[in-house]
Every structure is written in structure tokens, then in C-alpha cells.
Amino acid sequence: MQPIELQEQNISIHLPCKPFRLTSQKISGKDIHLYFSCTEDLICPECGAVAGNHGFRRGKKPLSAEPIPPYKRTYWHVTKRRGLCPCCELKFTEIVPFQFKDRHVNLDLARKICDMMDAPNANIRTTARILVLSEDLVRRVHKEYLLEVEANIPEPENVKYIAVDEFSILKGL
Numbered sequence: 001m002q003p004i005e006l007q008e009q010n011i012s013i014h015l016p017c018k019p020f021r022l023t024s025q026k027i028s029g030k031d032i033h034l035y036f037s038c039t040e041d042l043i044c045p046e047c048g049a050v051a052g053n054h055g056f057r058r059g060k061k062p063l064s065a066e067p068i069p070p071y072k073r074t075y076w077h078v079t080k081r082r083g084l085c086p087c088c089e090l091k092f093t094e095i096v097p098f099q100f101k102d103r104h105v106n107l108d109l110a111r112k113i114c115d116m117m118d119a120p121n122a123n124i125r126t127t128a129r130i131l132v133l134s135e136d137l138v139r140r141v142h143k144e145y146l147l148e149v150e151a152n153i154p155e156p157e158n159v160k161y162i163a164v165d166e167f168s169i170l171k172g173l
């Protein structure tokens, strides 16, 4: 009989995390935690100048993301930079383009929630159970999406953020 080996497995996966990059990962039981930060120039949202980096801010709660099999839940931990603009002196915190509004969910998962909720006979409880999310999160994301549709604001699809990143998962852990 062949001994069972724990092998490092390279998985090529689309992570819609641009301009952030995956920096590390941690597996905890049935959950996988991915850590992101950005190394590109920090741009002042007010005047467009390149701003200085004056510290970091790790969100208290990670963003829920679409599950990566075989893990049940995927969490994205995003470290944002604090910027100080040398031109207009604006202090700001880096924007995370793949976060759905102020919710702790990324755009892909928000879109999936809304797709499922738009299906005939969909309900919050089933959607939450299938996606392993709280009913409260599903309710709030769908409500904000509907408000956005009503207000006729372009949907998240318009955001250009698709990136390809490779990372490895320790198989069997």
C-alpha cells in the first residue's frame, strides 16, 4: 500500500483581488484564510497625486468570499494603507475595489448571493445555508443590491478587477 503523503498542490485560480495581491494563507479546519495587501502607488482620491503611506489598517472582520473547495468557507483579510497626500494634504484610507459596499463580502460572492436570490422561489434561509453565510448578511446584501437597481446605478459588473493569481494549498490539511 502506498503511504499517504501530504503534498503541496499548485492550484491556478482566479482571484478578483486587483490591485491587491495575495501575500499569505492559513488553513483553519474547514476554513481557508487569504491575506491581501497592495504594493502599487497609493493615489490620492481627491487630486490624483501619489500619496505617502502613513500606516496600515487591517479590517476587524474579514470579507467572506466564494468557497474554494475543499474548504467550506473562504475569508479574505485585507490590509489597507493609510495615505497622506503631499499636494492637497488629504488623509485617506485605501479603497478596496472588490468589497461590496461596506459589507464584509467581496463582489463575486455578493453577485452570487443576488443571482441566487433572483431565482424563482429563492429565499434568504436556503441561500444562506447553501453559501454557508449568515441570513443577516444575505438579507443585507440583497437589499442593498435591490436599492441600487432601483436607483439605476451601474452594478458591480462594471468594475474592472479580474486578475489571475497562483497560490498553493496544502492538500489534506
Ligand SMILES: [Zn+2]
Pocket (backbone or CB within 6 Å): 044, 045, 046, 047, 048, 049, 085, 086, 087, 088, 089, 090
Ligand atoms: Zn491630494
